[in-house]
Amino acid sequence: MNFDIRGKKAIVTGGARGIGKSIAEGFAKAGADVAIVDIDIDEAKKTAEKIKQAGVKVIAIKTDVTKPDQVSAMVREVVEEFGRIDICFNNAGICINEKAEEMSYESWCRVIDVNLTAVFLVAQAVGRVMIKQGGGSIINTASMSAHIVNIPQPQCAYNASKAGVIQLTKSLAVEWMPYNVRVNCISPGYISTAMTLSAPDEWKKTWLDLSVARRMGKPEELLGAVIYLASDASSFTTGADIIIDGAFTCV
Numbered sequence: 722m723n724f725d726i727r728g729k730k731a732i733v734t735g736g737a738r739g740i741g742k743s744i745a746e747g748f749a750k751a752g753a754d755v756a757i758v759d760i761d762i763d764e765a766k767k768t769a770e771k772i773k774q775a776g777v778k779v780i781a782i783k784t785d786v787t788k789p790d791q792v793s794a795m796v797r798e799v800v801e802e803f804g805r806i807d808i809c810f811n812n813a814g815i816c817i818n819e820k821a822e823e824m825s826y827e828s829w830c831r832v833i834d835v836n837l838t839a840v841f842l843v844a845q846a847v848g849r850v851m852i853k854q855g856g857g858s859i860i861n862t863a864s865m866s867a868h869i870v871n872i873p874q875p876q877c878a879y880n881a882s883k884a885g886v887i888q889l890t891k892s893l894a895v896e897w898m899p900y901n902v903r904v905n906c907i908s909p910g911y912i913s914t915a916m917t918l919s920a921p922d923e924w925k926k927t928w929l930d931l932s933v934a935r936r937m938g939k940p941e942e943l944l945g946a947v948i949y950l951a952s953d954a955s956s957f958t959t960g961a962d963i964i965i966d967g968a969f970t971c972v
């Protein structure tokens with residue numbers, strides 16, 4: 722069993738803040754070089770500066786992960802800088818809360834583009850590198866919303882996109898097994914980040930009332946599972962989805 726990721730080269734999309742930032746910081750503290758990939762380059766640079774203090778190489782790359790050209794350029798840059806890609810935490814995501822009967826076509830497409838199509842684009846571009854180099858680990862961020870329907874907020878596109886992430890993860894895991902490229906996902910419950918903290922108080926009250934843990938998770942409470950999936954400790958784990966929700970989906 723080997724949880725050591727020292728010297729490995731990692732990409733974290735949506736790494737400027739929230740869950741991505743916390744995982745990027747965890748990777749760096751564990752000794753991996755990290756590329757922080759985000760549409761918000763100012764925040765990504767600030768995060769990179771902070772994380773560098775761990776003594777590893779950290780770069781920030783502005784990328785809209787929904788744009789295939791930008792994703793290809795980002796992956797090329799990471800390979801130029803780091804020489805290879807061992808780990809990809811494929812995590813950038815958004816949520817738009819609109820009632821199904823009122824949701825605009827544009828809102829639907831935006832959520833599916835960022836949360837599902839971009840996860841494929843990044844996995845494809847990184848997967849090509851990993852196949853060539855003989856292996857690697859891709860970890861996608863799905864959600865407990867792939868398993869349950871959250872209430873009271875309406876978020877049908879988000880829920881559908883995250884269910885898609887799980888089946889995409891399984892599909893890539895099967896296709897890329899011969900190349901030693903493992904593909905897994907995590908399904909967090911409510912985690913304290915800008916995405917959830919910006920919600921109206923009455924939504925948050927409902928979430929806590931429905932939760933078994935009576936609290937939201939912290940981003941750093943996802944790190945152990947992600948390090949496991951990133952490292953050789955998970956060498957026989959591929960196509961898996963780890964639900965990390967304080968038992969929210971159990972009841």
Ligand code: NAD
Pocket residue numbers: 734735736737738739740741758759760761784785786787812813814815835862863864865908909910911912913914915916917
């Ligand atoms: P967040 O809003 O704090 O961070 C998301 C990051 O993604 C931001 O830095 C943002 O700039 C970046 N991003 C958004 N669109 C992008 C794009 N097109 N290209 C590149 N970067 C882009 O959210 P978070 O809570 O940290 O969420 C991270 C992931 O975890 C998302 O996929 C989200 O759906 C998922 N998730 C979050 C929760 C939660 O409760 N916070 C629960 C389950 C799953």
